[in-house]
Amino acid sequence: MAEKHISIIHPRPSSIVAALYTLRDLNVDVAILHGPPGCSFKHARLLEEDGIHVLTTALDENGFVFGGREELSSLLQKTNEMFNPKLIGVVGTCASMIIGEELREPIQDADLDVPVIGVEVHAGYPNNTKGVLIALESAEDIGIIDGEELERQRHLLTEATNVEKRHGAASKEYLVPSRGDVKYKVAGRIIELLKDGKKGVTIMNAKKETGYMFADISVAVNEVAKKLGKEENIVNMANVDDSLGLPRVRDHAKNIMAGFEKNGTIIHENIGGMDEYPVTGELVTGIIKEKYADYDFAVITGVPHAIPMDSFSGMEVISVTNGPRQVHPLKDMGHKYVVVEIDLHPKTLGVNEIVESEFGATIRELAKDMLD
Amino acid sequence: MGEKKIIAIYGKGGIGKSSTASNVAAACADEGYKVMIIGCDPKSDSSITLLGGKRIPTILDLMRQKIEIKEEDIVFEGYGGVQCVEVGGPEPGIGCAGRGIIVAIQKLSKISKSMDDMDLIIYDVPGDIVCGGFVAPIRKGLVTEAYILTSGEYMPLYAANNICKGLAKINTPLSGIICNSRTVTREEDIVGKFSEEIGSNMIAFIPKMQIVQDCERDGFSVLEKAPDSEIAEVYRGLARAIMSNNSTVMPKALADERLRELTR
Numbered sequence: 001m002a003e004k005h006i007s008i009i010h011p012r013p014s015s016i017v018a019a020l021y022t023l024r025d026l027n028v029d030v031a032i033l034h035g036p037p038g039c040s041f042k043h044a045r046l047l048e049e050d051g052i053h054v055l056t057t058a059l060d061e062n063g064f065v066f067g068g069r070e071e072l073s074s075l076l077q078k079t080n081e082m083f084n085p086k087l088i089g090v091v092g093t094c095a096s097m098i099i100g101e102e103l104r105e106p107i108q109d110a111d112l113d114v115p116v117i118g119v120e121v122h123a124g125y126p127n128n129t130k131g132v133l134i135a136l137e138s139a140e141d142i143g144i145i146d147g148e149e150l151e152r153q154r155h156l157l158t159e160a161t162n163v164e165k166r167h168g169a170a171s172k173e174y175l176v177p178s179r180g181d182v183k184y185k186v187a188g189r190i191i192e193l194l195k196d197g198k199k200g201v202t203i204m205n206a207k208k209e210t211g212y213m214f215a216d217i218s219v220a221v222n223e224v225a226k227k228l229g230k231e232e233n234i235v236n237m238a239n240v241d242d243s244l245g246l247p248r249v250r251d252h253a254k255n256i257m258a259g260f261e262k263n264g265t266i267i268h269e270n271i272g273g274m275d276e277y278p279v280t281g282e283l284v285t286g287i288i289k290e291k292y293a294d295y296d297f298a299v300i301t302g303v304p305h306a307i308p309m310d311s312f313s314g315m316e317v318i319s320v321t322n323g324p325r326q327v328h329p330l331k332d333m334g335h336k337y338v339v340v341e342i343d344l345h346p347k348t349l350g351v352n353e354i355v356e357s358e359f360g361a362t363i364r365e366l367a368k369d370m371l372d
Numbered sequence: 373m374g375e376k377k378i379i380a381i382y383g384k385g386g387i388g389k390s391s392t393a394s395n396v397a398a399a400c401a402d403e404g405y406k407v408m409i410i411g412c413d414p415k416s417d418s419s420i421t422l423l424g425g426k427r428i429p430t431i432l433d434l435m436r437q438k439i440e441i442k443e444e445d446i447v448f449e450g451y452g453g454v455q456c457v458e459v460g461g462p463e464p465g466i467g468c469a470g471r472g473i474i475v476a477i478q479k480l481s482k483i484s485k486s487m488d489d490m491d492l493i494i495y496d497v498p499g500d501i502v503c504g505g506f507v508a509p510i511r512k513g514l515v516t517e518a519y520i521l522t523s524g525e526y527m528p529l530y531a532a533n534n535i536c537k538g539l540a541k542i543n544t545p546l547s548g549i550i551c552n553s554r555t556v557t558r559e560e561d562i563v564g565k566f567s568e569e570i571g572s573n574m575i576a577f578i579p580k581m582q583i584v585q586d587c588e589r590d591g592f593s594v595l596e597k598a599p600d601s602e603i604a605e606v607y608r609g610l611a612r613a614i615m616s617n618n619s620t621v622m623p624k625a626l627a628d629e630r631l632r633e634l635t636r
Contacts, residue, residue: 061435061471061475062435062436062438063467064467064468064471064475065432065435065436065461065462065467065468065469065471065472065475066432066436066462066463066466066467066472067462067466067467067468069466098468099467099468099471100465100466100467100468
């Protein structure tokens with residue numbers, strides 16, 4: 001079947017940035033952007049908060065005309081002296097790729113003992129997952145990951161792209177960003193449902209480090225249920241399998257699971273690795289059909305649009321996303337309430353434990369008012 | 373003297389654009405016009421025969437060294453007072469020559485005062501317009517008239533025809549076709565016919581003469597080294613034709629089939 005082709009006109013994540021995040025997941029110590037000084041600045045800064053060094057060859061007008069082979073090889077040498085890294089990544093940019101810059105030669109020129117992953121990527125791909133893929137292929141080229149993991153990731157990326165096309169940011173030519181429903185109102189509704197003895201499932205289906213904050217919502221719901229003595233009415237699912245994915249991603253799963261345990265939140269169903277958010281849908285549907293078909297409501301966080309709606313027939317669905325452009329597609333799917341955790345991602349970088357979410361905090365505060 | 377003319381000569385690579393440009397520049401200078409020639413080819417050899425075979429520092433050479441460029445660093449006086457400028461370029465196969473042309477001509481327009489006093493400015497652009505940068509002089513509104521140089525052979529005519537398409541696309545008028553002969557059969561006839569059919573006219577026929585090559589080898593234009601030659605007179609004629617030309621057209625490119633018929 002021919003794929004439906006739409007030309008999307010809202011701004012979207014960049015493949016260059018996707019490659020940078022992938023290098024971080026591969027645990028590079030330094031990522032070098034080969035291109036103009038301001039390219040991907042905002043994310044470069046965030047990644048510094050996440051513990052890796054990000055540098056730029058800062059190509060200027062001269063660099064565009066004469067190329068930057070020497071700039072890159074000397075920056076690689078400087079990087080080696082300054083940070084004593086164990087693994088380095090180099091990422092292309094639009095400017096350097098258009099003028100035909102080649103990363104392999106300057107990497108050879110630098111002649112370091114440290115492995116260097118050269119990622120020849122620009123931002124001109126319709127799906128930013130292409131940046132992840134190119135980064136992973138480049139990592140496999142120099143033996144940082146094996147072919148099996150590459151294939152696994154390739155499959156997940158294809159599915160992630162499909163999820164976005166079906167019900168996500170790539171589902172329409174233009175999506176209006178929205179702040180979603182008022183948190184106060186939705187928190188009130190959850191407390192009411194719990195008070196009325198309704199049975200609910202929480203599903204954290206989070207993408208990698210974003211789980212540090214989405215997990216807090218599951219925890220908050222459980223805290224309120226406990227307060228009401230209705231703990232047994234809540235079932236929790238989360239994608240926190242720590243045996244899957246790139247090293248850093250496994251660590252996130254470990255840390256978040258430890259957080260759940262610390263808070264006394266029992267995860268009844270572990271639905272996959274933290275990079276498996278695009279493929280958990282079928283499993284979740286099966287589990288619900290088998291065990292929880294008679295439940296009254298569901299609170300889905302992370303990438304809620306990856307879970308098909310037919311899992312929830314007869315349930316009131318409340319979802320929490322960090323994408324303002326995700327609100328309308330989720331409403332279209334049939335979610336009754338959609339809450340946006342604005343600026344979630346920056347707050348989940350550089351942390352290794354569950355961090356408070358605005359929605360979680362709202363639930364807790366409101367529960368005090370309503371129940372105490 | 374009339375309005376200032378800013379022209380570019382287009383044509384297939386190797387067809388003789390630089391030779392023609394420098395000889396026309398020299399001939400115009402002999403007539404008393406103030407002339408500037410701006411070489412936009414990364415090979416930087418447009419002005420070499422006006423400077424006794426010497427190469428001058430290019431704009432991009434100096435930009436690469438990151439020194440502050442003044443007009444006298446890049447504009448050099450050649451034969452008959454012709455002002456010579458070379459854009460230059462990166463090493464072949466590295467960086468972006470097209471971007472280089474854009475940056476260099478921006479720099480030149482910014483720092484050159486002598487450009488304002490010229491009667492004729494000739495942009496000598498590379499034959500193959502491989503990317504946007506190579507048409508920058510025209511796109512940026514610097515060039516007001518275009519000429520196309522061709523022989524009567526099929527490939528140069530094919531290129532000329534393509535350039536006509538390009539000119540129409542960027543809304544730049546054509547001021548005439550110049551035939552630089554390769555001594556092929558019925559050449560004058562073929563090029564004349566081609567010019568007519570695209571809606572323009574052939575303003576000069578330059579016969580193939582060994583003396584042009586000989587002068588070039590020594591580093592001179594024929595106007596300087598062999599002013600009494602027959603060919604020098606041809607260039608003078610072309611120079612006068614350019615300076616007095618007021619008719620421009622938006623060329624209509626021919627269908628490839630018609631082009632083949634013409635050259636058969």
